[in-house]
Amino acid sequence: VRALRTKCDVVVVGGGAVGCFTTLDLALRGVSTILLERRYVCSGTSGRSHGMLHSGARYVTTDERAARECIAENETISKIAPHCVRDLGGLFVSLSEEEESYHESLVSGCLRAGIPARNIDIETLRALEPNISRDARTAVWVPDKVIYARELVTSALTAAVARGARVIEEAEVVKIHTSGGEVVGVSASHPGGPLEISCRAVVNASGPWAGRVASLAGVEVDVVPTAGVMGVAPANLTRHIINRMRPPSDGDIIVPYESGASIVGTTAKLVEDPDNIEVAEEDANILLEEGSALVPALRTPGFSRLYASARPLIRRGGDEWGPRASTRSFEILDHSEEGVSGLFTAAGGKLTTCRLEAEVAAELVSSYIGAPRGGFTDRLALNKLDTDLVPNIREAIKRGDVLGSFAATLSEAMDTIDSERDAHLIRRVLLLSRTRVVSL
Numbered sequence: 045v046r047a048l049r050t051k052c053d054v055v056v057v058g059g060g061a062v063g064c065f066t067t068l069d070l071a072l073r074g075v076s077t078i079l080l081e082r083r084y085v086c087s088g089t090s091g092r093s094h095g096m097l098h099s100g101a102r103y104v105t106t107d108e109r110a111a112r113e114c115i116a117e118n119e120t121i122s123k124i125a126p127h128c129v130r131d132l133g134g135l136f137v138s139l140s141e142e143e144e145s146y147h148e149s150l151v152s153g154c155l156r157a158g159i160p161a162r163n164i165d166i167e168t169l170r171a172l173e174p175n176i177s178r179d180a181r182t183a184v185w186v187p188d189k190v191i192y193a194r195e196l197v198t199s200a201l202t203a204a205v206a207r208g209a210r211v212i213e214e215a216e217v218v219k220i221h222t223s224g225g226e227v228v229g230v231s232a233s234h235p236g237g238p239l240e241i242s243c244r245a246v247v248n249a250s251g252p253w254a255g256r257v258a259s260l261a262g263v264e265v266d267v268v269p270t271a272g273v274m275g276v277a278p279a280n281l282t283r284h285i286i287n288r289m290r291p292p293s294d295g296d297i298i299v300p301y302e303s304g305a306s307i308v309g310t311t312a313k314l315v316e317d318p319d320n321i322e323v324a325e326e327d328a329n330i331l332l333e334e335g336s337a338l339v340p341a342l343r344t345p346g347f348s349r350l351y352a353s354a355r356p357l358i359r360r361g362g363d364e365w366g367p368r369a370s371t372r373s374f375e376i377l378d379h380s381e382e383g384v385s386g387l388f389t390a391a392g393g394k395l396t397t398c399r400l401e402a403e404v405a406a407e408l409v410s411s412y413i414g415a416p417r418g419g420f421t422d423r424l425a426l427n428k429l430d431t432d433l434v435p436n437i438r439e440a441i442k443r444g445d446v447l448g449s450f451a452a453t454l455s456e457a458m459d460t461i462d463s464e465r466d467a468h469l470i471r472r473v474l475l476l477s478r479t480r481v482v483s484l
């Protein structure tokens with residue numbers, strides 16, 4: 045098998061929320077970018093989250109920076125991708141005297157972080173949420189929302205492809221090459237044969253695998269994969285996202301994700317290998333116990349299935365470090381200090397803040413390669429495919445840049461009345477066709 049060789053300015057490793065937004069941001073700056081994903085887009089943590097576009101309220105007492113980032117991005121994502129957001133609102137509910145004593149800290153923390161929060165009296169709570177526990181004592185409304193991650197991520201990537209970005213799925217980066225202390229390329233395995241890509245910079249956006257990918261260039265990153273398990277209850281249990289009124293702990297959120305599916309989560313356990321997360325009976329028991337304390341009706345359907353993923357948390361400090369206390373904010377690490385210029389790792393963060401994390405990463409890379417400064421993904425409507433970009437996608441299909449049955453279905457979607465108005469249909473096809481977008 046002959047190696048496929050190509051070149052670009054920047055290789056992005058990882059097709060999760062951070063990698064896809066980084067690819068879009070760089071494409072908008074005119075930087076030639078290839079995204080490599082070892083499985084398929086959104087197959088990692090981004091496709092297995094709890095489905096919340098956080099208001100930030102959950103973090104106000106433990107992590108104010110993360111809380112501020114969440115509320116800012118909650119507003120930005122709602123603006124640029126309204127088709128991926130369900131604005132249901134969230135309620136924090138106290139069930140005990142101890143939890144009630146957290147009420148004031150929660151509300152004052154929200155106000156400090158700029159998160160709109162309103163006290164809800166108990167009668168109103170019962171009217172809004174008939175299934176809430178009889179033990180409910182106090183409640184606070186916050187702007188938590190539901191987010192559909194796969195829609196968001198593929199929206200960002202469709203916009204990036206329309207602007208010339210290339211995407212290769214089933215491409216696992218196995219080596220990051222350097223010369224004289226500078227990144228010069230990557231090698232990746234692919235079912236069609238090995239890939240050799242020359243580039244000037246690499247963004248490691250591989251989430252909980254970031255430590256492993258950084259080691260391919262010989263540098264260390266202290267990202268600690270922290271697993272979380274979630275349970276799917278096949279029922280409509282609540283109208284709002286329900287949070288237990290206490291600092292973050294296990295089983296304290298119920299998300300009415302879509303009609304007939306409520307998601308209860310999560311747990312937090314350090315794991316060695318993000319590819320091997322054990323889902324134990326104990327996890328299901330914790331989630332059922334804690335979830336039904338908030339909403340007793342959960343006990344009737346129980347869980348139809350459980351799923352899990354790993355957070356890409358950053359280890360900080362000494363022995364007192366723990367997954368719940370760890371920051372939910374992000375960091376972009378510039379590895380030039382460890383002798384590898386042109387390698388940047390995006391570490392930590394939330395799905396809610398992926399766009400911002402990507403913008404900071406893209407800004408650093410742009411500065412390194414001399415590309416234009418200043419991103420504008422916060423102003424790009426992802427629910428519309430600009431009329432002048434439709435021919436780009438058509439051309440890409442004609443050139444054979446988009447391979448597989450997806451090319452045919454994409455062509456058809458392009459010729460509907462909605463093509464220019466709404467890229468949503470095209471992205472749906474992308475999700476359903478399960479074909480890989482290959483653009484070399």
Ligand SMILES: Cc1cc2nc3c(=O)[nH]c(=O)nc-3n(C[C@H](O)[C@H](O)[C@H](O)COP(=O)(O)OP(=O)(O)OC[C@H]3O[C@@H](n4cnc5c(N)ncnc54)[C@H](O)[C@@H]3O)c2cc1C
Nearest residue numbers: 058060061062082088089090094096217251272355395396
């Ligand atoms: C249980 C749980 C619940 C969560 N719930 C929420 C929530 O409700 N709201 C919220 O805002 N955040 C939530 N988060 C956090 C959020 O999901 C993550 O922070 C975010 O999805 C991380 O995105 P990412 O792009 O960094 O990583 P990922 O989505 O994991 O993407 C990394 C990608 O890199 C790929 N990759 C790895 N190695 C290689 C390689 N060698 N070559 C090529 N590709 C590679 C992987 O296949 C993967 O697709 C949750 C996290 C967990 C664990």
